[in-house]
Amino acid sequence: MKRVGLIAGNGDLPIYFAEAAKNKGVEVVAINITAQAPSDRLESIVDENYEISVGELDRIIKRLQASEVQELVMVGKVNKDLLFNIDFDKRMLALLNSLEEKNDDAILLALVEELEQEGIEVKEQTTYIEELLSQTGALNQVEPTEEELADMRFGFKMAKGIGGLDIGQTVIVKEGAVIAVEAIEGTDETILRSGRLTDGGVVMAKVSKPEQDFRFDIPTVGVQTIKNLIEVRAKGLVIEAGKTFVVNRKEVFRLANEAGISIVAM
């Protein structure tokens, strides 16, 4: 029987992955690498379940090897401000210090290489969960206005630019102006900031990078995204078709329909 490693960050994505893998008869070895990873919930799904901090790279690798994991996926959010707030083992420190620029891609690519040198292949995040990606078009029952569609196109373009610099994936726009750009503070704080800077009516764009590596960092939206958008009285959300995960799809669309927020994939 096949066996796969699951490096689990925050959110529901690790749960979706674990369930999908198990449904396909694959054994799952989960390593929860953040304090907010869903370790409790994974426990009843996966075959082996561990909690090892993302800073303890050597323990993570030794654990995977001991569990005979040759392939893994890394899913779930790891807030990059962890970089400034947790302890690192020597191996993780050496990896970080070897990097000239500590942007997301550089860190994650170095991690992938370190794992592959140890005989562990990192697979695309879409493995087993392609159904969380969306087709092009309006996704829920709220039709965007012409103005909102224009802001969606503008926001999409701006978010692509930010992604091209590997700074972040999310941009909030209103009436053709960029209100907030996501860097290390994360999507939630970026949305909430836009609420303090406007009286509502914003559109959020979340897209993949122009050279997105599908092994990590595929943009993801979920219930928390919509709750934040409701809080700032947003009008729309645009994501990239085929390249953005929507998790808890049913609840996401229900909340958006209720709040009059249109969700479009382009």
Next chain:
Amino acid sequence: MKRVGLIAGNGDLPIYFAEAAKNKGVEVVAINITAQAPSDRLESIVDENYEISVGELDRIIKRLQASEVQELVMVGKVNKDLLFNIDFDKRMLALLNSLEEKNDDAILLALVEELEQEGIEVKEQTTYIEELLSQTGALNQVEPTEEELADMRFGFKMAKGIGGLDIGQTVIVKEGAVIAVEAIEGTDETILRSGRLTDGGVVMAKVSKPEQDFRFDIPTVGVQTIKNLIEVRAKGLVIEAGKTFVVNRKEVFRLANEAGISIVAM
């Protein structure tokens, strides 16, 4: 005798301009367009001093024409969130509505064109105040470390990218990671946010856009910038040589020296 219009936003830049122009024997007609413009202080310097909201475009133009102004400069900060918080006259509304994307350049360029159609030429912001620009090199007495210099180069590059998208001019970095990007919230809030996201040690980069129009929006740093950097325990500030204003230079350097913040123009 020559006469020049001064469209004054917030900060000390309008004062510097007015003093420099008067010292060269030029008459100055000031129009303070924000509630925070230094109208009180300009009054004793300039020949005519008015307060007309940036939203009252028609009144501004008629006032300039009545005062026989054929050339003007626009200096001082106008926070773009005003766009969402003040009333506009019909002329300003028509101008804003004619724009597909309401980014800084689009708005300011439309303003320039509107003024020029009325026979009023907009001059470069450096007119009379070139001495506020800096030469390449270390500007104060604090020598940056190798790491800080690397962050300055990285931040400079990232800020150029953000400027290329016409989103903002300021980026805060630390150890090769982008901590905060300025959009509509302004520089002060961007710096302060980086303080909540790190335990200090950041470097701020403020640069001109790749295709900077010198008639508006030349990046500016001053005492408030340094005070904010001190508050977040920053290590450095990098600006663009020949393309960034440093106002209150003496006080800026004194505060930075005291706080161990190196200021470099590159």
